[in-house]
Amino acid sequence: MRVLLTGGAGYIGSHVALVLLERGDDVIVVDDFSNSSPEGLRRVEKLTGGSIELVEADLADRAAAEAALADLDFEAVIHLAGLKAVGESVAQPSRYFRTNLNSTLNLLDIMRAKDVRKLVFSSSATVYGTPDADVDRLDESQPIGIGITNPYGRTKAFIEQIIADVQQAWPELEAVLLRYFNPVGAHPSGEIGEDPAGIPNNLMPFVAQVAVGRREKLSVFGDQYPTVDGTGVRDYIHVMDLAEGHVAALTHLSPGVEAYNLGSGEGHSVLEVVRAYEAASGREIPFEVVAPRAGDLAASVADPAKANADLDWRTTRTLGDACRDSWAWQTKNPNGFAPVG
Ligand code: UD1
Secondary structure (H helix, E strand, O other), X not given: OEEEEEOOOOHHHXXXXXXXXXXXXXXXXXXXXXXXXXXXXXXXHHHHOOOEEEEEOOOOOHXXXXXHHOOOOOOEEEEOOOOOOHHXXXXXXXXXXXXXHHHHHHHHHHHHHHOOOEEEEEEEHHHHOOOOOOOOOEOOOOOOOOOOOOHXXXXXXXXXXXXXXXXXXXXXXXXXXXXXXEEEOOOOOOOOOOOOOOOOOOHHHHHHHHHOOOOOOEEEEOOOOOOOOOOOEEOEEEHXXXXXXXXXXXXXXXXXXXXXXXXXXXXXXXXXXXXXXXXXXXXXXXXXXXXXXXXXOOEEOEOOHHHHHHOXXXXXXXXXXXXXXXXXXXXXXXXXXXXOO
């Protein structure tokens, strides 16, 4: 298949590109490199022996999007492009809505004009907002859009709705919404991985930078939640499992719109992540408990049964595997993709 990855140079996109190339698909990436580097894709080419067609464009710019995609030939789109920093979205809501919604609207119009019917969208468990306290594993029948605490999360819920409405008007559209839980880890080679700009917002990249000595200690956001040890519980999914989930979704598309949770079904607390990372790295991770972070949930764990059954997909890698692979990436690339020095 010829697959277009929007935002394909990023953390998740580069791993999806690798899995597609290994399968023998053709990969085209469109990215504006606003939060990624072409170096990741160069490494994917080296790892796989494949080649990636790279187009630099900002899809939120209608004219640029049309110009970039007009002459490209592709049968399916995996739409990963978008801004994703929660705190930044609170400070710059209109930028988040404009970028994430306009890029999706432009893409959908271009797909329709070209009669490209296959779409996999990079959504997030954040669309479940603040679920009822008695729900311990989230399945796809949970209501979405209620109690979302930030504009980033709302862009994901809005885009899910936009895709559903577009499909009503264009019944041939075959769309899947993938609701990621917490992607972590890296390709086991340690050649590609997550390269956050500035201070990492997310737990595992922060822990990785503490382990390697780039930051002094981890701040644990609260230890009074009703969880196993009082710290927040999440469903951490190895990025290679997540990437394979995209390929599974691509091969099971049919007309309509379906949502799938991509998660392991298992929750781990912040302190469990710290211990797993210490075991994988052999380093101590100093931490200090601080106040809870605004908008955080006590726990968020997937029920992945629907994806297991319909997509014939399940996670096979553990939290320990993710820590080992994150550590390999971190030690080989202490400055991410930036040149050393
Ligand atoms: C966050 C976003 C979510 C987004 C996802 C991926 C919020 C409320 N949610 O999910 O919308 O899709 O990132 O980008 O921001 N923690 C610490 N110390 C840290 C960092 C995190 O204790 O320095 C804790 C958090 O309180 C949480 C867990 O670690 O319990 C995971 O946090 P994080 O990696 O930021 O992911 P989420 O908050 O689940």
